[in-house]
Amino acid sequence: MRHALLPLTLTLIALFSTAAQAFEIEDHRWFGPKDGDVLRVISTTDTTILTPLIEVFLHDNPGVGLDYVVASSGDVMKALSEEGRQYDVALSSAMDLQVKLANDGFTRAHQSAATDLLPEWGEWRGHVFAFSQEPASIVVSAKALHADEVPHTRQALISLLRDQPDRFRGRIGTYDVAQSGLGYLFATQDARTAETYWRLMELMGGLGVELYCCSGDMIESVAEGRILVAYNVLGSYARARTDLAEHIVVIDPEDYTHLMMRSAVILKDGENADMAGRFVDHLIRAAWSTPRPQEYPFSDLSSDFTLQSDAQRPINLDPGLLVYLDRAKHKRFLEEWQNAVRQK
Amino acid sequence: MTAGAKSSVQISGSIRKRLLLQLLGTAAILASVLIVAVLGFVRDVAEESHDRILSASATSILDSVTVTAGSLSVDIPYAALSMLGNISDDRVFYSVTSGGTLLTGYEDLPDVSPPLSADGQQGQPAFPTVFQTLDYKGDSVRMATASRRLSLNGIPKVIAVNVAQTRDGQALILTRLTRSSMALGAGFFLLASLLSVWSAQSTIRPLATLTQAISRRGPKDLRPVARPVPSEMAPLVTSLNTFIERLSASLSRSEDFIAEAAHRVRTPLATVRTQAEITLRRVEREDNRTSLREMIRAIDESSRAAGQLLDHAMVTFRIDSLEQAEFDLSNLAEELVERLRPMAELRDISLVFDGHPPCLMRGDPILIQNAVRNILDNAIKYSPSDRQVWVSVTTEAGTECVSVHDQAGGFGDTDTRSLTERFVRGDNVQGTVGSGLGLTIAREVVEAHGGEIRIINTDTGDGACVTLCFPSL
Numbered sequence: 001m002r003h004a005l006l007p008l009t010l011t012l013i014a015l016f017s018t019a020a021q022a023f024e025i026e027d028h029r030w031f032g033p034k035d036g037d038v039l040r041v042i043s044t045t046d047t048t049i050l051t052p053l054i055e056v057f058l059h060d061n062p063g064v065g066l067d068y069v070v071a072s073s074g075d076v077m078k079a080l081s082e083e084g085r086q087y088d089v090a091l092s093s094a095m096d097l098q099v100k101l102a103n104d105g106f107t108r109a110h111q112s113a114a115t116d117l118l119p120e121w122g123e124w125r126g127h128v129f130a131f132s133q134e135p136a137s138i139v140v141s142a143k144a145l146h147a148d149e150v151p152h153t154r155q156a157l158i159s160l161l162r163d164q165p166d167r168f169r170g171r172i173g174t175y176d177v178a179q180s181g182l183g184y185l186f187a188t189q190d191a192r193t194a195e196t197y198w199r200l201m202e203l204m205g206g207l208g209v210e211l212y213c214c215s216g217d218m219i220e221s222v223a224e225g226r227i228l229v230a231y232n233v234l235g236s237y238a239r240a241r242t243d244l245a246e247h248i249v250v251i252d253p254e255d256y257t258h259l260m261m262r263s264a265v266i267l268k269d270g271e272n273a274d275m276a277g278r279f280v281d282h283l284i285r286a287a288w289s290t291p292r293p294q295e296y297p298f299s300d301l302s303s304d305f306t307l308q309s310d311a312q313r314p315i316n317l318d319p320g321l322l323v324y325l326d327r328a329k330h331k332r333f334l335e336e337w338q339n340a341v342r343q344k
Numbered sequence: 345m346t347a348g349a350k351s352s353v354q355i356s357g358s359i360r361k362r363l364l365l366q367l368l369g370t371a372a373i374l375a376s377v378l379i380v381a382v383l384g385f386v387r388d389v390a391e392e393s394h395d396r397i398l399s400a401s402a403t404s405i406l407d408s409v410t411v412t413a414g415s416l417s418v419d420i421p422y423a424a425l426s427m428l429g430n431i432s433d434d435r436v437f438y439s440v441t442s443g444g445t446l447l448t449g450y451e452d453l454p455d456v457s458p459p460l461s462a463d464g465q466q467g468q469p470a471f472p473t474v475f476q477t478l479d480y481k482g483d484s485v486r487m488a489t490a491s492r493r494l495s496l497n498g499i500p501k502v503i504a505v506n507v508a509q510t511r512d513g514q515a516l517i518l519t520r521l522t523r524s525s526m527a528l529g530a531g532f533f534l535l536a537s538l539l540s541v542w543s544a545q546s547t548i549r550p551l552a553t554l555t556q557a558i559s560r561r562g563p564k565d566l567r568p569v570a571r572p573v574p575s576e577m578a579p580l581v582t583s584l585n586t587f588i589e590r591l592s593a594s595l596s597r598s599e600d601f602i603a604e605a606a607h608r609v610r611t612p613l614a615t616v617r618t619q620a621e622i623t624l625r626r627v628e629r630e631d632n633r634t635s636l637r638e639m640i641r642a643i644d645e646s647s648r649a650a651g652q653l654l655d656h657a658m659v660t661f662r663i664d665s666l667e668q669a670e671f672d673l674s675n676l677a678e679e680l681v682e683r684l685r686p687m688a689e690l691r692d693i694s695l696v697f698d699g700h701p702p703c704l705m706r707g708d709p710i711l712i713q714n715a716v717r718n719i720l721d722n723a724i725k726y727s728p729s730d731r732q733v734w735v736s737v738t739t740e741a742g743t744e745c746v747s748v749h750d751q752a753g754g755f756g757d758t759d760t761r762s763l764t765e766r767f768v769r770g771d772n773v774q775g776t777v778g779s780g781l782g783l784t785i786a787r788e789v790v791e792a793h794g795g796e797i798r799i800i801n802t803d804t805g806d807g808a809c810v811t812l813c814f815p816s817l
Contacts, residue, residue: 103437104481105481124433125435318425318426319426320422323420323425323426326418328440329420
């Protein structure tokens with residue numbers, strides 16, 4: 001048995017290779033006064049995106065300081081479940097990890113007038129609360145691709161890549177699913193939904209796909225013209241970059257578009273549960289009340305989306321998300337994915 | 345009279361109350377049993393359906409365990425866990441073990457894989473699914489364990505899949521169903537209570553109607569109870585009827601006896617009186633004459649009493665089967681006045697009649713004549729000489745009334761109502777012969793006809809007025 005488990009253990013160590021080190025902080029910012037109540041938030045969301053919402057919250061709650069730490073979704077999970085760091089609220093785009101935090105008992109239940117605004121599918125057992133719905137989009141370079149060439153389905157993208165391999169070789173990008181929790185979530189949901197995904201990955205692998213940690217980098221790469229097509233990019237981030245609007249085209253595929261829900265959990269070990277509840281309520285109210293306030297950074301799906309509603313596939317907040325977090329499943333999926341992408 | 349009778353009855357509880365309490369008690373017990381039974385049933389069903397879905401989940405994971413290139417691999421189907429999310433938002437835990445060693449999942453989840461030597465299902469590699477309730481990560485969870493034998497490189501292994509889920513959703517469902525079954529039980533109890541009240545009421549009803557029928561009877565009504573009664577009450581009614589019969593027989597025997605006795609006494613008395621009067625004419629000595637007069641007076645008194653007893657017996661008899669004839673009260677009274685006028689004139693009393701026919705009524709004329717005669721007799725008898733007695737017949741407010749107004753000094757301070765009791769006489773009649781039965785007879789006749797008797801002393805205080813009123817035709 002030992003020898004059977006050994007490779008598995010090794011792979012796990014490789015997977016969470018940063019396990020030995022402390023989790024990696026990407027950005028750290030302090031809002032409001034330093035001497036009052038402190039609300040500690042760990043998040044995968046870029047500081048600049050949430051800043052307007054946070055400032056309105058601090059304006060409504062004077063004397064409160066907000067310690068905002070940005071990390072990758074994997075690191076957020078690690079910080080909370082392995083290192084036992086104390087935070088009051090965790091915001092993450094990795095729905096599976098948020099569900100796992102709640103399932104494994106790291107979170108506390110919360111109920112308020114604001115949580116009543118949520119639809120049933122927008123929360124899980126009163127622990128996980130969605131505050132955005134964001135599409136997994138395709139971003140292409142506006143300069144490099146002719147308007148006729150812009151692919152509106154995965155099939156069209158496959159045809160485009162297959163027909164002109166030399167044009168796209170080394171100039172396509174997607175998430176590194178081994179590195180990004182959100183990338184992994186999108187990839188596993190894609191793999192669940194259609195076989196097209198594996199064909200696309202094999203094709204992209206054959207064309208020397210560039211792997212990225214984050215949506216922001218991919219969007220900038222496309223805008224700068226370093227790559228022509230980026231697959232599974234957060235559409236909300238791409239649309240938010242109005243400065244790059246001329247350089248990129250954001251496509252929500254018409255065959256199916258997964259909708260990720262950014263969600264918040266209140267952590268059990270947090271010291272300021274009351275304030276955490278108020279902050280989560282603030283996020284929920286911004287997201288689910290109509291009309292949405294100006295400071296809400298994410299697009300309003302009902303008005304912005306030109307997509308057919310049956311193409312939208314919201315990812316369900318349910319224990320099914322735990323399946324791809326299973327060690328064996330994770331390992332198997334990554335192996336399969338790497339076989340597809342790294343085939344040179 | 346009735347109040348006195350009630351207070352002399354010893355009350356030992358109430359049948360209705362006892363019946364009601366017993367029925368309500370039964371209903372309460374049945375309602376509780378119903379609630380407990382429904383709850384138990386519901387809990388079983390909830391647990392069983394939860395077990396089934398856990399078992400389905402565990403089995404589907406177990407099916408995904410394969411031997412690939414000499415090593416075990418697990419590929420958990422997405423649906424295995426998401427199906428658990430469909431029924432509730434409960435936390436889900438799982439683990440897959442091989443020979444007790446964790447392959448994947450939550451390592452601290454208790455593993456209950458059966459030993460390799462355990463008996464499977466009729467030689468099948470799969471073992472029966474095992475369910476248990478335990479505490480895990482601070483919550484009560486229900487866990488299903490599916491397991492089977494697998495040969496790995498020729499070595500048999502037991503692969504077990506444990507799938508556990510917290511039971512908040514189940515508790516929620518149970519709370520809701522508990523509330524429903526409580527409401528069901530309460531509804532049942534309410535309905536049963538209403539039926540109990542109704543049932544107690546209707547059980548008591550024959551008793552109440554019998555009581556009512558008996559208490560509605562007139563004082564002289566001694567007929568047996570003829571209305572149909574439930575079989576349980578038959579012995580009571582039979583005894584009651586026997587009792588009534590005995591009573592009635594004994595009453596009529598004594599009435600007969602009195603009438604017979606009065607009759608037997610009156611006839612010889614008449615002879616004695618005649619003899620005494622003859623003797624009075626012959627006797628010269630004043631002493632002896634006085635004695636004889638005293639004797640005659642005593643004989644008169646006895647004879648009159650015997651007459652009234654006879655009258656009373658006759659009245660009692662006739663009332664039992666009251667004749668219903670139409671006649672004019674005014675004519676009847678006038679006729680009576682004319683008949684008694686000679687006797688009144690003997691005593692220097694003048695009778696004045698004032699009638700306004702027609703005064704039609706229905707009843708037994710003989711009885712009514714008897715009643716009026718007794719009143720008039722009294723008035724004549726108690727009046728001193730040279731006085732008047734007025735008899736008038738009037739119609740007032742649906743009644744026909746005959747009044748006898750005398751100047752005989754009234755009834756004094758005696759309660760006018762008690763005068764109609766048998767053998768009660770006014771305060772100021774000493775020295776006059778009388779039995780005290782006259783007013784009693786009058787009252788019984790009036791009451792048998794549904795009328796009323798009014799006895800008042802006149803304002804001037806020198807007489808009384810007795811009025812008998814009967815319903816008009």
